[in-house]
Amino acid sequence: MASPVPLNLFPLLHAIGNTPAVCLTQDIPGDEPASLLLLGCGDVRHILFTSYMNSSSEPRSLDYTCCDSQPAVIARNVLLLTLVVDNNEGVDVSILWDIYYHLFVDDKSLSVLESQVNKLYRLSTSLRHWHKTKYGRFLRFCDSKTLALVRDVWYSYIHVSDKAAYTTSFRNAIQTCLDVKAVASGSGIDLSGVRSAAPNGVQALKDIPSLHARYWKNGTTSSGSKAANVHPNPTLAPLENGSSLLHYATDPLLGFHLVTAYTPVEPESPFYREQTAHANAQNAVETARLQFNTWCQAFKSDHKSVTVRFFAGEALTFCHTMQHLEATKETSANLFRSFYQFDIFSLDGEDYALNGVAPLAFDVIDTSNLIDFLGGINLFIATSPLLRKKASSTLYAESLVKYVPDVDVLLEDLFAGHFPTLSILLGVFPIQYWTNASAVANSEEQLMLDLHKSPTGHGLNTRNMYNRTLWKYQSPIWLDSPEGSSCPLIKFEPDNLALVLFGIYLKMFMNEDVKLILANPNREMIQRNSCIRYHRGSFARFLSFIKSRVIADWDRTISTLITLIEKDKILVVGQNFLHELYSQLHILGVYSDPAFAKELKYDRTTNDFRAWKKLPELVSITVEIPRAKLSIFTKIPRVKLGKPYMNGFVQSKQMVWQSLFAVVQLGFGRIIASGERSNDSFAVTIVEDHSGWKGKSPLIISFVVPSAILLAEPDSTTVGMSLYHTPTTALAFANTLGVELIVFASDLGNESSVYVSKQRPNNAVIPRISKPSSFGEEPEKIPASSYHVTLTAIIDVEKKIIDGFTAHIAFLAEEAKECLKRQNVIELRQISACSLCLIIERQSLEIVINFPAPVQRANKSRTIRIARTPPVAEIMITYIRFSWTIEGSQWHGTFHTLIPTDCLFWIPIV
Template sequence: MISSTVLITKSFYYPLGNTPPVSLAQDLPPEQDADILLLGCGDARNILFSCFVDNARRMDVTCCDIEPGIQARNVLLYSLLIDDKLNLNVDRIWNIYYHWSLDDDSVELLETQIEKLLQHSKSIDEWHNSVYGSTIRFCDEASLSRVRDYWMHFSSKSLTPSEENHRVGKLKAARERALAYRNQRMKGNIDVTSPLRSTLPVLNTDCCFDFSEVYNHWWAKGTVPMSAELAQKMVHLNPTFFYSQTEVLILHYGTSPLLGFPLSTAQAPISEGSAFHLPKRGLSSIDHLVECAKRHFTVWALSFRIAAANKLIIRIFTGDALAFCFALCSHKRSVAAGKKDNWFHTNFNCSIINLHVDQDSKVKPAPVNFDVIDTSNIADTLGALNLMSLGSILLKHHASSSLYTETLLQYHSSIVGRFSNMLCADVRTMPLLLGFVLPDLYTNATNSVEEDYVMGKLRKGSGELVTNKRSRLRWKRSAGFQDANNSVFGHIELEAEALAKFLVAVHNEMFKYDDITWLSSFKKRGTSNFWREVIMSGTFARYNRASFAFLLTALKCNVISDWDLCVECIYRKIFSSHPSESLMTNSAQDLILNMHLFGVDNGRFIKPSSRDVEDAVLAPILPLNEGLPDQLCVTIRVSRMDLNKTILKKSLEELGCRALVVNFEGSEPGHVHWVNFFSAVQIMFGKWCKAGEENNSYPFIEEDSAQLPGSSDMYVSVLVPTFMLLYSKSKVPLVKVGFLLHAGNQLDLGEELGPTLCFASRKMTSKDVFITRYMPGTSSLPNFAFVTNSKESKSNSNVTTLRLSDDGLKVESLTRRVSLQNDSVAKAKLALRTSEVKVNFKSPFLAVANIAKSLNIELKFPAPVSMSKFRVRIARKSSYIEVETPLLNADEADAANFMFPLFVAKVPSGLKIPMPWSAMRINLDAMPPLDVSNKESISWMIYFFSGMLPHPKKQLRESDATYNVRSSLKKLLLGLFVHFVGLDDVEVQTIFGLSTQNLGIQTLIFASNLRLDLANLSVVLDAAVIPLSHEMLGTEEMSKFLSQLSRSGLLRILNVSDEQNVSWKVLLPAMVERCRASNTWKHTPRCEYLKVGEIPLPIGLDEVGKSSICSCGIGKCFPANYLKESKNKLSELDTILNLHATRAAIGPIFAVPYVEETFDFFGNSEFNQPVVKEKCENCGKSEKKISPGGPTEETLKKCSKCRAVKYCSRECQKTDWSKHKPVCKGN
């Protein structure tokens, strides 16, 4: 509906994922169950991996994919894993899911399992009552039916020999088509850099050869590993890779079995005792790579069964992602009204979505709103703006709720340009209007290197046209920090004309390539990337006029404005700024109809009247027996003969996939010729059959699943205004079917199809034209009206007024007003002119107005704002206070420590807990620890940690306060990592003391392990942290321990400035909360965060010897053998950990490349310099090394007593003695 219908001539099948898995619930607190929606879910890797990192959480995952084969494979896999309770069949299950060639044993298991599935899938109720039904459920009967059809074709049982030969022949033909296309596109080589996604954070380009060999062997033999003996046994084609109902579906040429695994475990040294420790033991690097992938699969299989026992639910839907979202949006209201949703499963079939409703009250109802929505990379084809519009309705209003969008196809060298292209508007403004914010845009901080940046740098200079770059973005609810049970969430108010100006610019960007007048000068238009975008926008046509209308529907839920005036301004500006013959103007009726259907506007829409029917040439054939509907459905039959004579004269490969439109043309004596284009098209292949009364709906009861390559006619349906059909009084208008009149299509097909690009034309009175009240197969309109518009007024304190820039394209400022009309005490105090009003910001989200030094009023902003550039307006008579301020820029001084903020927020159960806004949770115990003793095997860490350094251009900005604060904190973290690992000939240390010049040691850090962060393609330091307090230092056990520690020589003092110390204390709560998992510890009702309502604890920042973190996690859930070596040397350490230490996940902090240009560690000359230089303990003067490990120009002298610290001179040693003396082991 809100994306154009594409005539599919070729479609790719993606049975295996080509990007590393993601942890689906890593944004959610452990106390919260997870309702998750996966759109374009693809293979099973994300669910399996999420079960591995978070198997104690109850997850309800709804999986939508348009290909039934994907879902058939996934359910087959889940059922095999459920049945394999002892993990005895894991090798055969691996073969079935990852090999396209099978041995006899694997085929036997496949056939046996398919027989089970078919036995349980005769109806949806029978399936739900089966052994698999408690874990795997189907959203509707049609999804089960489609999946079951694939299962039937996966099996050869009960087939006659001739039927089996026919089946095998079709599978072989499908394999040959895939091989031929792969050889044409890839020429035998996999993309050089893409496999490195799966090995991050390890950056070892040598492994690309191994991935390439695996890829070539898999395509040649159908198996991994590389054993020739194994390949000889694999003689059966795996139908799960090659069966399809239509020949247009081809196994994607880039499919490779290992790309969906986090294979840094194959490149990094994993410690013994980890499940991922896999010694090579004579294996080749290729076989070792494969074995590491199989180890992941084995561990995932075990975790999946544990999660299933914890009531994991996986719900299956086969169909279009946007249509499914519409059905979810309207489902509650449709069920309450006793109506059908009437959304089609896809744009190219006649099946209606009828979501299943469980009658058993004991069964958890299927969710229609979600905590997490992950859209994979379908934004490339369906449009990010469409997904965010629907996501704004489907995503729950919780602080932890997240919407993920991902793109792989890129056409802009500029990241800023990519963002504008993705959302058709400013990246801050459009999300805010929809109720979203992009946290990283405000924090400029992330725990992982941006994958897109690394891949781009590797490709740079190679001459390759960069279009395949993964960019994954996480959108959070604006004002999501408010109570989860609050029904109002920070609505935006905007003047109607300003809003209209902004939306017109969005409209023009959405349809910028509809104007083909510039084709004559296209050679001047720019780069090949520009033209790839032009062509792709014609192929996929992400947006149509229904998209724009629905965008406004979504905006009306969150934006308060005079919408009638706004829509009138939009019409006026769009229709007056384009020539009358342009597609922009010819699509006016399409736009107005969809604005009417979605309830955005009724002002311009012309409702038909009985007078219009008089003398209308089409009146006799219109279905008007039940009154005059606002719209009617027109369906055109395009015969197979017509298809063969026109578009099918080309091969399907030459024709390509292109968006369809339906055109109506007419003219009257003395009137101007008129043309109207409609783009919300539904196509179907099959036989037109009557059902019901004359002039009523006619469903397709015989559908040809072969579609375009088949032998059936094509039917094209579209809703149009009834008034348009009544307009013609003398001449019968024409209806035409053609391709979108778009620049790319015009270049390719203009000569053959003419300037209109039409391939079928009929008079409206033709027997090939059918006019019905509703779309074929339906008895009513789809449920368009399923959202509630925002009705709050400016006086409501939950409303934020937004002011746009002069050009109307981006946010200039936000204004929050608090009205005191209903608070008599506050109103009286404000009315007194002697009452002073002061406003201070406690965070970029929260301002506090203090009245007369006695009354505090909070003003919450929906997105981070500047804490220094605000203006205050006080209306003593009208009794309100307003604060106006711009959005926060990440390089402002206000944002120096705004990296991983936390809030106290409610979870759905009503429990209040700390909630990270941007830090992602990690299960430390699930992450493999690294063996850092072999320095050669960890040399990649130099590259990785260097990514924390600021770009050289930014280093020149010494006056930049934000840079100085963040840079110093990153250098502190860099020191921790480098000293723990022992990089660059630095002495290995595991116990650190953060010490300020005036106050001495403030924090003790006991580093246990450096672990791979498989979920974020990074690393994390697993550590116990003790913020030292005056009370703690006064205890006997701590005094005794510090004495023992100082004598041991194990303590490494890291000198920090006061600013660094504050930054550390601000960061520490996020590091602690990150690793709080379901099986570790919980915040208690006495939690200090809950008492003060702030994180970090203000007393920890303001007073010496106070902690910035709560005490809830002290001594909790340290694993067995935690810090075993240190405990052997420090007898009191175990006691100290239990009494005072909290576990923390200390990750590197990287800048976000779409905010700040990051360090180029591939091409920067500074890259070959030491990461951390030894420094004088007192003044900080560095040793100057000529080369890593080489001689020095200036050698620092070690303390003669402990030899643990160094000084540049005797004077510095004397100066530092008072501070060093307590910890000097030789003293």
């Protein structure tokens, strides 16, 4: 997988969104069709609200692609959208609210739900059949497996073996949710819902917490008797064979704009309500219901111009597969669908076939708050190549994290390094950061923070702070420039680039810096270093991405970088992960360890993999872990387990050496081996047990290793599964599992537990990851011009960051050369935050230089260097420096003057 794999014993079902709905098209032109990618899509509030905001007599075409790791989320969404479209067939709209949001429903709601689900189940026998139905014309599935997974969820809604036991189990699950909440959030009053009443959240301080408590107590948002609502809502109940638990912060009201419940509204507004005898608290509920009904009606009216596509699986897998499809026309990159499935994902839906209509480039990409879990580097190398190359194209990233007083600390944590350097390398432009401005107020975040800090704030729980950031391409063609040039690729001296990349490497794995942790072992440091977002595979993908984004002697760069990593003494277990780093770099074609090219000498007369006619550089190890070994996790109370991450390992019995592998695949089931182990065609098939943690099957772990390490001491080598070292994992398991945190170990030659094969399980060949398309322009590919511009990065060697740029301008045309030779006046003018114009001989020659960040120039004598022979000019420039603090998620920087055209970059399009 593209990110570390957690032992997800008790996954949380994120069925209902916990932030107010946003219009997904607010930052793109309103008169053009748009394709939108929603990762970690959650519920449909953003889609419904966007439909309302785009309502018109001539609605534009909107094509959504929705990805969520939980099929149960997608099953709910398809159910609701089909009910919305069908509601002219006599369905009471209020019933849709109850079905989608209530924990318990009445007889009528359950009857409507079951009737609709039975219909959907009948229509979903195959992808081809579904796409021919009236629903399939606008609700599409990206692949057949997603449809099958969703259909299984629908089946669970209508086939309950023991309803009494089911109801008891559901009520127990609700109590477990409350127990988990008490441990995770404390017993204080939760104020996070106040942001849904912005900008008048202060009026909702009393109501929102009480409504949240009532919802979890009664299971509904209604104020009347709950006697009629006796049936568990199957769309929010744990699946019979699953272990998911409804997220403890679930609250139907948080996805709506509750300000109209506390602020006078004009009678002409569709959200005007007659004042009732209800208390303000219930007015908030009725306000949310009214908005839900209005948004649903808008979607129903315009649904013929809307397409919603669904994929169930990991977001990074989905994005990398779409990149691969765009580059190669192959529908599979040989990636597994999710952390706990040995299912090779393929975009086998007809819309992704050759000449298919599904978009592979998007005007809008919304990533929810995946950045909190996946990290900025993983997320942006997967998503940014999918952004359509237009000035208006926008990528959104949300963060819901604990309050951090210094925004640089937050950004360096999320992006594993110096934020300006990372944004420059990633090729995307963080609008609020660089413009020091936002069109959206987040004053409620400051309100919650102030209340928490007040003398009476000890009983309040703010839990997290909300930030929504938007990103666009670096230096888009927004300028009225003579050449209309975009930002060129950045040139680096190879040793300097290696140093910058090494600095990022150290930041990505700073949780392995024991000295850093022990220097300040407070609770915040422990929690921060226990959230793992990257493994060596992540770093390898990052290098593959960067390789296509820079101009440098790559062989020298990577050689220098590898030397720095091999000699590193800061990361305690860094040496243990070297073989994994070599493996992942080799897979991606970034670097091949010289050891891979060496001829290996070993005994070929054995009855195992050593007898293969051709031993590849990399092999797959699959290990079966007995169920009994998992009791260490299942016996720990749910609220105390935490989130341990899994490693595979290969080591000598005497622990003289050990290699760790965090790029692993997990799943439950049984292993079927085909062929002789000594035969090259030996393969491993896994018959999955979908009962997972509730079943009885062993856990299976698979990972790729260099074959050479298995030949070092084959008769005294052990392999198995261990936990990745973090402060919280060590505290929880070191006494039981030992310092190495080994869950299970077996001899390499143990044929009942260990399988070595050329391919990964289920004949999955080594993943094929296509190189991302370039963002900038290479000088030799720029159309013929009177000059060439090359940007070279200036590096702060001590800090290992990009400190500025040198723009080298080579004059090619004779006329341009003559202008320079005449020694006329040369002027440097700033025409936008990211662009300078070099004006020679009173505008007889104008050269626009675009930079990947806002720049500031010193006086001309220190900025410009001119050489007449050969005719070249160099402009040395630094980017704007800010001194940031964070207050209620508002970024306040030093003074930065914006040129008027820059403002168009971040103001929403009305």
